[in-house]
Amino acid sequence: MEIILLQDVERLGSKDDIVEVKGGFARNFLIPTSKAIVATESAKKVLAENIKQRAHKEAKLKEEATKIAEQIVAKKISIGAKTSTSGKIFGSVNTIQLAEAINKKGFEIDRKQISIPEDSIKEVGTHTAKIKLHKDVVVEIEFKVVAE
CATH class of the missing domain: 3.40.5.10 (Ribosomal protein L9, N-terminal domain)
Incomplete structure (x- = not known):
């Protein structure tokens, strides 16, 4: 049948x-x-x-999605976090904070669209994340975690 x-x-x-x-x-x-x-x-x-x-x-x-991807890559994103004197973050930076930082730049990105290679970031520095805007459009962005 x-x-x-x-x-x-x-x-x-x-x-x-x-x-x-x-x-x-x-x-x-x-x-x-x-x-x-x-x-x-x-x-x-x-x-x-x-x-x-x-x-x-x-x-x-x-x-x-491709247009949005081009615009996101052009933006510089930084996330402030409280740190110790050695550069370790109290707590961690995860997709929630990254989504909030991207949304402040004028984009509508949900935290579920973002994936960070390691589950959470615990050190200050430059890191990368992938944002899935469409099933065929995945953009990799760099962002900085800075001490507040």
């Missing part, structure tokens, strides 16, 4: 895939749990149209 997946199904496929499964699996599990629909001709036409429209929207979002 041919079906169209409405969401990702482990070991079967991802959303909007047309897959062939046994009839009982489709009728007893996938269709009642709203994970799939039967792949009729009309459903396939609707799917093709949805994919075409989504591709246009995705291209626009990717273009916007």
Whole structure:
């Protein structure tokens, strides 16, 4: 039986895939749990149209993310932290403080979009972080942690 997946199904496929499964699996599990629909001709036409429209929207979002990435790289970001005389930070600097510093520069970045190679930074200096603006646009920025 041919079906169209409405969401990702482990070991079967991802959303909007047309897959062939046994009839009982489709009728007893996938269709009642709203994970799939039967792949009729009309459903396939609707799917093709949805994919075409989504591709246009995705291209626009990717273009916007690329522009934001170029602007973020151009900005110099510094985060103030209380430190000891040896340069160690009391506590740590993590994605929350970095997101706040970036947002003060005029960008809308969520802390969940930011990843720091080490979980938290405990020393003063220059560090790098990756910001995922889009599934295809990941920018690497440098920021400074300075003593207050």
